[in-house]
Amino acid sequence: MTDSVMTVSFYILSAILLGSALAVVFFRSLIYSAFSLALSFLSVAGLYILLRADFIAAVQIVIYVGAVMVLVLFAVMLTEQVHSPRSNPFSSQSIAAALMILILLGIMVVAIARTPWVVSPEVTVGPTAALLGRLLFTDFALPFEIASIVLLVAMIGAIIIARED
Numbered sequence: 001m002t003d004s005v006m007t008v009s010f011y012i013l014s015a016i017l018l019g020s021a022l023a024v025v026f027f028r029s030l031i032y033s034a035f036s037l038a039l040s041f042l043s044v045a046g047l048y049i050l051l052r053a054d055f056i057a058a059v060q061i062v063i064y065v066g067a068v069m070v071l072v073l074f075a076v077m078l079t080e081q082v083h084s085p086r087s088n089p090f091s092s093q094s095i096a097a098a099l100m101i102l103i104l105l106g107i108m109v110v111a112i113a114r115t116p117w118v119v120s121p122e123v124t125v126g127p128t129a130a131l132l133g134r135l136l137f138t139d140f141a142l143p144f145e146i147a148s149i150v151l152l153v154a155m156i157g158a159i160i161i162a163r164e165d
Contacts, residue, residue: 010050017043030076038069055129 020043023036041064048057136144 006050010047013043013046013050017047030079034069034072034076037072038065041065041069052126052128054127055132058129 017040020036020039024033024040027033027036041060045057045060045065048054048060
């Protein structure tokens with residue numbers, strides 16, 4: 001991909017990401033907010049693809065777009081007022097939230113402006129999934145298995161909580 005195509009793709013994906021993130025907050029319906037969140041996750045996966053992080057993009061799609069969004073949609077479907085257009089009311093603390101957003105934005109802008117960014121001349125380009133897979137099953141096998149057990153326990157806990165009547 002040429003640099004101009006990547007630049008245009010970056011701006012398009014960024015615009016979609018920002019628009020869908022704002023839609024998550026400002027939509028009145030929980031269903032529309034949930035689908036906007038899925039679009040945000042897909043946009044982030046697209047940005048990972050532009051950064052040539054293919055494994056992270058695949059994980060983003062499988063875990064966030066697949067698993068997390070299914071969970072969010074189940075939670076939305078279990079709410080009582082899901083079909084109400086006012087199911088996602090604005091918070092009464094909007095002014096405080098807006099103030100905190102401005103403060104955090106200012107801190108990030110100052111941090112980005114003061115950071116001496118160093119661009120490495122050596123860029124590794126190529127698929128990373130095979131290398132990460134090899135590392136997960138050799139050097140990091142124990143943390144990978146522990147994470148699997150933690151996720152299994154979390155799933156069992158969620159099933160037990162959901163089955164209580």
